[in-house]
Amino acid sequence: MDILDALFRKNIIIPIKWIPYSQFKDVKEMTKGGYGIIYKATWLSNNETVILKRFENSKNNNKYFLNELKSSQHCYSRNFHNHIIKIYGFTKDPELGDYVLVMKYATEGDLHKYLQKEFTNITWNYQKLRILWQISEGLEHIHKNKFIHRDFHSGNMLFDLNTSAGKNYQWKIGDLGLSQEINNESSNNEIYGIIPYIAPEIFKGSSFSKKADVYSL
Structure with a gap:
């Protein structure tokens, strides 16, 4: 085709x-x-x-x-x-x-690598809350469009420096390759993703859902 x-x-x-x-x-x-x-x-x-x-x-x-x-x-x-x-x-x-x-191209890499490098330096009052806020906004937008990510983990949370906006750091969600529309009847029950980020109910046969995405976050 x-x-x-x-x-x-x-x-x-x-x-x-x-x-x-x-x-x-x-x-x-x-x-x-x-x-x-x-x-x-x-x-x-x-x-x-x-x-x-x-x-x-x-x-x-x-x-x-x-x-x-x-x-x-x-x-x-x-x-x-x-x-x-x-x-x-x-x-x-x-x-x-x-x-x-x-x-x-996300200039600063992913969250996994960022935490490995900066774990002892980042603070709650700015960096951690900023990361959580921006990634949560992206995930909320995906869910509002009636999709679920299904492969949400630190390697798919990307850090970009937007130099055109004067060193405006932004966290972005990437890799929507396994995403599906909510209630997609053609979706199978195969387990995808990195084990520590997968919601417990998925291992019991439940389908991926918005709640499973939130657990991964």
Whole structure:
């Protein structure tokens, strides 16, 4: 099935920007996830560092690519929420044929790495409450759009320095690849995520829910 046809079938709510792969240089692999490989690259036309998330074998099975694209569109694009990572568009790896999401690069890394580095220095009266407030706002926005994250943990909470706003630090939620609409009847009961962040009821056969997301937070 043609990818553009699939986008319309999935009821994507705003037009998706196609970005030619030739627009990216200095593409370097950073890490591998469950369904994709993360690269850091320079976007030439914007002179900006971005993240490229390549979905392995998506030329044959684009399920996870389409799911993350749909979730991001619903949860970010309706109100351009500050605390959800921005998706710029998509492209295609010319050699492998895999589809690739183009996303904003969070300059300061994720919460897991931040805590490892700053755990003894951060204070309740500013840093900890600020992190909790901003991530909670992002999660509330996802839930208001009738989605659940389903893979909420410190590695998906990203720290970005917005230099255009004068060193405005913002925490953002990323990786909506496993997100689903609330009460999605096609959703299975497989257990996803990192064990310490998974709500106890999930191990007893309950479905993922907004409450399970809040437990992860």
